[in-house]
Amino acid sequence: MKNQSKPVYLKLRDLIAAAIIDGQYKEGEMLPSVRALAAEQGANPLTVAKAYQQFQNDGLVEVQRGVGMYVVKGAAQILRDRDREIFLKEEWPEIRARMARLGLAPEKLLAET
């Protein structure tokens, strides 16, 4: 009955990415250890590691074995640019199409915020 609409490691990935972009995890500083973040989020250390893995592959964090993982310089910028690209190219068109189908008026949505 573990019904999560979204896998935990992806949620964590988004959480971490947001933290980096917002400067909560600053560049050059160390990320929370897998065990620490796992305890904080009530997840498994391995699941957190899997989330971190994504950032290693992209070269956004550097691993010092036995020490910790550090945020690479310029990671926030890269991350934001990349996410912006993905959002505009892949997600936004779908959102627009869906709004059109549902007959939602853009002006209304903007007024409500």
Add this chain to the structure above:
Amino acid sequence: MKNQSKPVYLKLRDLIAAAIIDGQYKEGEMLPSVRALAAEQGANPLTVAKAYQQFQNDGLVEVQRGVGMYVVKGAAQILRDRDREIFLKEEWPEIRARMARLGLAPEKLLAET
């Protein structure tokens, strides 16, 4: 990397819902048979049946056993209203938050279409 790995039966569900809302599958008319849609979409008949199942449960289609499944009157309206509700309450806030994080201006994007 982003698997567009959404379950097939959910993709089909969205596809059918969109078709009903757009009037492609008109009210009172018959939906494609499970076998027909399966062949057309390159899916398994059982998977299509699973997608159709969702609409039966919601009373949006009526089953005439041995004949076919028919779109109930008012289904398009109900479907659109329900989807609109979900979109506004659950998805739109997240989209807004994400756009804010990425430094994207909603007015600009909405104006461009």
Add this chain to the structure above:
DNA sequence: GGCGCTGTATTATGGCACTGATGCACTATT
């Protein structure tokens, strides 16, 4: 009745993603 079209139920199987427990390798500090 016979044929062909509908949807439905059953059972089994393979694949794959997610999660978890345990232990190991490495490093810094004492």
Add this chain to the structure above:
DNA sequence: AATAGTGCATCAGTGCCATAATACAGCGCC
């Protein structure tokens, strides 16, 4: 050396998804 903190690899368990192979049941038409 001892200790405690890192990340990482291995193995296993679980659940969902999709498919397959049938078989069954209702309806319309000839």
